[in-house]
Amino acid sequence: MLKKPLTAVAVLSLLTLTACGGGSGSGGAKGADGVAMGPGVTDDEISVTVISDFSGPIAQGGIAGSLGVEAKMDQINREGGICGRKVVVDKRDTKYDPQITTQQYRAAAPKNLMVAQFVGTAGLNAVRANIERDDMPTLSASLNTQTLALPNVYVAMPPFEVELINGLTWAAEKAGASAGKTVKVGFVTSADETGKIYLDALEHAAKATEGVEVVAKPTYTNADTDFTAQINSLKDAGAEIVMLGVTPAQTAGIVGQSAQFGYKPTFVSSSGAWSSSLGKPLEGLLDDFYVSGGYGTLNDDNPGIQALTKAREAYAPDAKPDNFEVGGWINGTVVAAALTKACEAKDLTRAGVKKAMVDLEVSFDGILPAINLGDGDSIVSHQSRINKIGKNGVQVPVGDFFESDAAKSWDESRGK
Missing domain, CATH: 3.40.50.2300 (Response regulator)
Structure with a gap:
């Protein structure tokens, strides 16, 4: 019960709030329909x-x-x-x-x-x-x-974690990783909580993939514009495959500077690490660059x-x-x-x-x-697809959607 009279302004405010559905969004007004x-x-x-x-x-x-x-x-x-x-x-x-x-x-x-x-x-x-x-x-x-x-x-x-896991399993298979052949892999992730989760996913994928040896795990901050230290860490460790859990800004710097240093590994990124605007400035440097994307491309x-x-x-x-x-x-x-x-x-x-x-x-x-969408708290799909970079920086698929056992088992184990 209201304990004091409402002024005209207060009444108007209350009516307006009700019509807008209130703070909870539950609503009170009904349309003509x-x-x-x-x-x-x-x-x-x-x-x-x-x-x-x-x-x-x-x-x-x-x-x-x-x-x-x-x-x-x-x-x-x-x-x-x-x-x-x-x-x-x-x-x-x-x-x-x-x-x-x-x-x-x-x-x-x-x-x-x-x-x-x-x-x-x-x-x-x-x-x-x-x-x-x-x-x-x-x-x-x-x-x-x-x-x-x-x-x-x-x-x-x-999520990007699924894309990265699938990307690593694909790249390792492409490189011939097996019990008899070791392929050296490096990870680049951000030095924050997001990067730690990407790293957890990639380490899980590496452990689940025969023949993969993780040799370097350099991190970066959003303020970094020079990636010399990260590239030297990867190059000195002999990383043949470099997984990029980064944004397009870091992709540009890492790929560009790696070429300057004569370092040419296979790069595999998540979909969030590539923008078509990078196509022109990185032209000629993308022959061994791949995107593991959880959805299709404009070239489909x-x-x-x-x-x-x-x-x-x-x-x-x-x-x-x-x-x-x-x-x-x-x-x-x-x-x-x-x-x-x-x-x-x-x-x-x-x-x-x-x-x-x-x-x-x-x-x-x-x-x-x-x-x-389920309950909204679960990963909706473990599938992604590998893409190369085509004309104007737009991605071009090189295979069909697939899901790796490593992606599914990481999802099942996360939070435990």
Whole structure:
């Protein structure tokens, strides 16, 4: 019971809060069609936010990833929208800075039903309590198992750890590793908690793969621009295969400087370590560089990529192709499937979207194998594919999707 009279302003504020669905996102308002509406939902629109780096150190990937989401939503809107409503994308620039990320998330939260794409593990950790408090369904583009443990955060693609494990098993087989032949391998990861998890995954893969000897494990910090020490560590140890658990910034430095020092190992990276913008500056240095990617490339010929290409050409015809678009398209496809399912239940609140995500099955028309989101805490797939770098830095597949026993056994053992 209220213990003091409400002023007119207080009454108006209370009504506004109720109409917006409140802090929990459970909603109270209903649309003309009887659908319960949470924050960012009206009779005409569903607003979702993309929280990403648009002007900082990984802006190239952030812009391309957001473009994939935007192109998917534009396609949906041209086909009539979802639940009779247009889907609007509210873009928020974090500059890849956790403090700015916190500010942008707080500004976006009251105005949006869900986060269609969130880029940056450090940023996610900075607002994890907010995401939990706001009951905010969030699709992460930071594809690592750290994010799986965060409340209300979903990863709809194989994480980087799975890509790295599969990449190491493939590279070792390609090099002929066996009981009778030892292949020397080096790992490059970041000197933080994310890097430790990548290292754990790679060490597991090495132990599970006959003939692999780990000879060097140099780390880096985000402030590093000179990789002489790391390269000398790998070169002096005789690493024939170098696994890169890095971002595109480190890929450029490590591959470029290795060539200057006459060091030419086989490089294998996760999908997050390559951007097509590196194709030109590293031209001629990529003959033995491979990407283990958990989803397809813009060079694929399947219905999913055809639809993405057509949608991008309609939405942003002048945009330079980058494979991070594919990741954004995948997240956009999951958002569309979740909103459609929530609409069918007449519950476009955050709680309704989260309920729709449980055991949500999504097909991507060949871009990657179909997934089931399950409980949101599990790896959705252990499959990846090996790609080389083609024209304009765009990846070209050299094989089919596969999953290694090492990837599955690492998942089963993690956290134990």
